Amino acid sequence: MRSLLKVLKEQSILCEIYGIEDKLENCNVGYIVDFDEENFIFESVSSDGRHDGFHCLEIDTIAIIEYKTNYLQKIQKLMTANNFARIPLKLPEGKLIDAFLNYVKSLNHICYVELLSDSDCYLYGYLTSLGADLFNINVIDNYGMADGCALSRIEDISYIAVDTQKTLQLKLIEG
Numbered sequence: 001m002r003s004l005l006k007v008l009k010e011q012s013i014l015c016e017i018y019g020i021e022d023k024l025e026n027c028n029v030g031y032i033v034d035f036d037e038e039n040f041i042f043e044s045v046s047s048d049g050r051h052d053g054f055h056c057l058e059i060d061t062i063a064i065i066e067y068k069t070n071y072l073q074k075i076q077k078l079m080t081a082n083n084f085a086r087i088p089l090k091l092p093e094g095k096l097i098d099a100f101l102n103y104v105k106s107l108n109h110i111c112y113v114e115l116l117s118d119s120d121c122y123l124y125g126y127l128t129s130l131g132a133d134l135f136n137i138n139v140i141d142n143y144g145m146a147d148g149c150a151l152s153r154i155e156d157i158s159y160i161a162v163d164t165q166k167t168l169q170l171k172l173i174e175g
Contacts (some may be wrong), residue, residue, distance in 0.1 A: 048080025
């Protein structure tokens with residue numbers, strides 16, 4: 001899997017990534033930005049060809065990677081129509097999840113955090129502090145309202161995303 005991630009990254013190839021838990025009609029489309037032994041960062045493209053944030057996921061959650069498909073050709077046409085431009089993401093050397101968490105915290109944007117590889121165990125909110133093993137997040141509910149704080153272990157993060165359509169919508173309705 002890592003050898004394919006390397007090729008996709010180096011050649012900036014648009015791809016579809018299906019997770020172990022996903023149904024085959026659900027996939028993430030985008031570009032591999034970086035990866036290490038455990039995680040990869042993905043610049044996501046929405047189904048209408050617009051930028052859909054950066055996502056950091058565990059490599060072990062990948063079931064299938066597809067590229068050069070008819071669906072991706074359709075997405076590329078929509079990207080062209082929407083003047084899609086890749087956004088450079090430069091992270092410091094080191095463990096990718098730590099670098100990405102620091103990036104997300106520095107943005108001070110609403111993010112999505114999934115824990116324990118369970119799509120029912122997630123939080124939206126602002127990262128407020130990062131320790132060696134723990135992170136704090138000011139939680140935002142699905143209606144854009146502040147809903148307390150949460151503390152969790154960094155090692156329990158299976159997926160984190162920022163500047164997605166959903167997190168940007170939450171920012172717009174935040175109250």
